[in-house]
Amino acid sequence: xxxxxxxxxxxxxxxxxxxxxxxxxxxxxxxxxxxxxxxxxxxxxxxxxxxxxxxxxxxxxxxxxxxxxxxxxxxxxxxxxxxxxxxxxxxxxxxxxxxxxxxxxxxxxxxxxxxxxxxxxxxxxxxxxxxxxxxxxxxxxxxxxxxxxxxxxxxxxxxxxxxxxxxxxxxxxxxxxxxxxxxxxxxxxxxxxxxxxxxxxxxxxxxxxxxxxxxxxxxxxxxxxxxxxxxxxxxxxxxxxxxxxxxxxxxxxxxxxxxxxxxxxxxxxxxxxxxxxxxxxxxxxxxxxxxxxxxxxxxxxxxxxxxxxxxxxxxxxxxxxxxxxxxxxx
Amino acid sequence: xxxxxxxxxxxxxxxxxxxxxxxxxxxxxxxxxxxxxxxxxxxxxxxxxxxxxxxxxxxxxxxxxxxxxxxxxxxxxxxxxxxxxxxxxxxxxxxxxxxxxxxxxxxxxxxxxxxxxxxxxxxxxxxxxxxxxxxxxxxxxxxxxxxxxxxxxxxxxxxxxxxxxxxxxxxxxxxxxxxxxxxxxxxxxxxxxxxxxxxxxxxxxxxxxxxxxxxxxxxxxxxxxxxxxxxxxxxxxxxxxxxxxxxxxxxxxxxxxxxxxxxxxxxxxxxxxxxxxxxxxxxxxxxxxxxxxxxxxxxxxxxxxxxxxxxxxxxxxxxxxxxxxxxxxx
Numbered sequence: 136x137x138x139x140x141x142x143x144x145x146x147x148x149x150x151x152x153x154x155x156x157x158x159x160x161x162x163x164x165x166x167x168x169x170x171x172x173x174x175x176x177x178x179x180x181x182x183x184x185x186x187x188x189x190x191x192x193x194x195x196x197x198x199x200x201x202x203x204x205x206x207x208x209x210x211x212x213x214x215x216x217x218x219x220x221x222x223x224x225x226x227x228x229x230x231x232x233x234x235x236x237x238x239x240x241x242x243x244x245x246x247x248x249x250x251x252x253x254x255x256x257x258x259x260x261x262x263x264x265x266x267x268x269x270x271x272x273x274x275x276x277x278x279x280x281x282x283x284x285x286x287x288x289x290x291x292x293x294x295x296x297x298x299x300x301x302x303x304x305x306x307x308x309x310x311x312x313x314x315x316x317x318x319x320x321x322x323x324x325x326x327x328x329x330x331x332x333x334x335x336x337x338x339x340x341x342x343x344x345x346x347x348x349x350x351x352x353x354x355x356x357x358x359x360x361x362x363x364x365x366x367x368x369x370x371x372x373x374x375x376x377x378x379x380x381x382x383x384x385x386x387x388x389x390x391x392x393x394x395x396x397x398x399x400x401x402x403x404x405x406x407x408x409x410x411x412x413x414x415x416x417x418x419x420x421x422x423x424x425x426x427x428x429x430x431x432x433x434x435x436x437x438x439x440x441x442x443x444x445x446x447x448x449x450x451x452x453x454x455x456x457x458x459x460x461x462x463x464x465x
Numbered sequence: 466x467x468x469x470x471x472x473x474x475x476x477x478x479x480x481x482x483x484x485x486x487x488x489x490x491x492x493x494x495x496x497x498x499x500x501x502x503x504x505x506x507x508x509x510x511x512x513x514x515x516x517x518x519x520x521x522x523x524x525x526x527x528x529x530x531x532x533x534x535x536x537x538x539x540x541x542x543x544x545x546x547x548x549x550x551x552x553x554x555x556x557x558x559x560x561x562x563x564x565x566x567x568x569x570x571x572x573x574x575x576x577x578x579x580x581x582x583x584x585x586x587x588x589x590x591x592x593x594x595x596x597x598x599x600x601x602x603x604x605x606x607x608x609x610x611x612x613x614x615x616x617x618x619x620x621x622x623x624x625x626x627x628x629x630x631x632x633x634x635x636x637x638x639x640x641x642x643x644x645x646x647x648x649x650x651x652x653x654x655x656x657x658x659x660x661x662x663x664x665x666x667x668x669x670x671x672x673x674x675x676x677x678x679x680x681x682x683x684x685x686x687x688x689x690x691x692x693x694x695x696x697x698x699x700x701x702x703x704x705x706x707x708x709x710x711x712x713x714x715x716x717x718x719x720x721x722x723x724x725x726x727x728x729x730x731x732x733x734x735x736x737x738x739x740x741x742x743x744x745x746x747x748x749x750x751x752x753x754x755x756x757x758x759x760x761x762x763x764x765x766x767x768x769x770x771x772x773x774x775x776x777x778x779x780x781x782x783x784x785x786x787x788x789x790x791x792x793x794x795x
Contacts, residue, residue: 228688229688229711234711234713237711237712237737239688291738358559370731373731381564381567382564382567383564383567388731388734388735389735390731390732390735391735392731392732393732396729396730396731397728397729397730397731398726398727398728399728399729400726400727401700401718401720401726402516402721402724404718404741404743405718405719405720405743405744405745406721406745407567407743408567408742408743409743410621410740410741410742410743411734411740411741411742412738412741413734413735413736413738413740414738415736415738
């Protein structure tokens with residue numbers, strides 16, 4: 136007998152709430168996790184807009200939950216956990232080289248060939264789980280995955296105390312990246328469009344600049360920054376980043392979206408010796424440490440909380456401009 | 466009285482030999498250099514094709530010469546020299562931060578607002594000059610500037626003994642980059658179209674793969690390389706590099722050309738966490754050390770040598786596919 140559950144099903148874009156979706160079964164090495172809270176990410180919204188067009192399954196990849204079963208790994212049962220979202224094949228050359236998160240045969244929770252977390256239950260390999268410290272609340276823990284993505288910037292590039300850094304974008308991810316960069320003592324500037332979002336950065340040392348709805352930062356910032364992190368979530372950010380990064384500087388791209396190819400002037404990139412760094416998922420353990428210490432504040436970023444029954448409305452709200460984290464509670 | 470000289474004049478593209486071009490005058494801090502040998506670079510050919518469309522002046526930037534005058538710096542007179550090509554304003558924020566080679570008000574020898582080296586004489590700030598060791602021949606020294614550009618790759622990224630590196634392109638710069646990368650002990654693969662050029666790499670430890678005139682490296686190399694240096698000189702190389710670089714790997718772009726904007730799939734760059742690094746001029750002193758030690762072989766790369774009188778023919782020959790270094794001798 137297969138138990139049934141509620142789940143938000145994404146059918147190559149359009150979503151619907153299903154009340155009789157089969158609960159996942161678990162094999163040796165997998166854990167069955169009851170979802171406590173899930174978070175809506177820009178990627179979920181892009182999936183609904185056609186990014187990753189081949190995905191049919193349960194949406195969502197940010198969560199905190201409780202392990203209910205873990206055949207062969209019973210010590211995990213009852214633990215509160217968060218989970219990494221990429222599941223490599225374990226066999227290919229990339230997996231053998233420790234690059235399983237980039238495995239070409241991987242599945243990705245709620246994004247590619249693997250049911251996601253907008254549901255009562257999920258299954259995930261035990262190897263993907265991280266135990267949540269008692270001092271981290273559910274509302275904090277649900278930010279572990281996006282905070283890890285923010286920390287990935289520091290895994291990839293060196294941000295020093297004397298670095299002039301900019302974050303372009305004041306959405307969910309932009310605010311996390313700004314807080315993470317501020318930890319380094321760098322000279323930080325954050326460009327955003329939403330006054331109420333930028334206000335959430337009042338506890339960090341950063342110059343905060345509100346820009347118009349269509350214009351990017353003004354020309355006065357040309358060549359100003361050693362490092363620019365582009366987190367606008369759409370295709371508008373790259374040109375802005377290219378304009379304000381100094382020669383020899385680094386642009387970090389964080390946005391994945393359904394949209395047109397970006398154009399770049401290859402020769403000018405060479406002449407200015409600018410680097411572009413694609414940046415995606417990051418390390419969970421330091422994210423949990425930062426949540427535990429309170430170094431990064433996330434609870435103010437919660438805009439609304441919906442029951443799983445109202446998940447479709449939750450996703451609709453999350454898609455509105457300037458709305459920060461929307462949580463879904465099974 | 467102004468002395469006259471011969472020079473190859475580029476008039477926003479089209480070139481001609483002038484026999485009565487005014488010899489440069491020199492102020493305090495400048496040196497008057499008699500050109501011994503000059504080298505033709507792909508950038509010169511791109512200038513003739515419309516790259517840097519605002520340039521009217523003497524073409525050429527690779528040279529070795531003898532200092533004939535240096536007001537205020539007489540110790541330089543009689544020295545054999547090579548010279549860096551970027552001349553910053555010395556006043557702006559970029560110059561103050563040590564980024565004068567990227568100064569927005571800079572002039573660049575033979576490329577932007579500064580007469581170049583396809584002439585009997587040039588002027589250059591003494592600060593740009595480097596003394597050529599006696600053990601380095603003129604024919605070697607004329608490769609200092611492009612070899613420095615090849616070394617710039619190692620200034621920007623870390624190539625380790627275990628790195629799997631690829632060079633795409635077997636032209637003038639590609640062969641220098643291949644030799645430089647081979648010094649690191651990395652596992653090197655060179656993709657090129659010209660059998661006779663690839664043969665010049667027989668003294669280094671590298672896998673050399675000849676590809677067709679239109680096809681890039683075959684799909685068998687997908688995801689294979691930690692680092693790919695794109696040195697094809699045109700817009701064809703980027704897609705190839707993108708295909709063969711592994712997730713999390715680095716593409717170094719060396720080509721500047723007159724051509725269309727490149728397109729890239731921004732989201733796939735993020736998901737694969739690939740980095741793109743623009744790379745241009747490099748350090749002269751290590752280039753001179755490598756020429757002196759013989760670590761890098763350049764003389765086999767000389768395809769032909771023309772007198773300045775025949776410089777137009779020299780440039781025509783250099784523009785043919787597969788032709789390596791063409792030298793011009795005043």
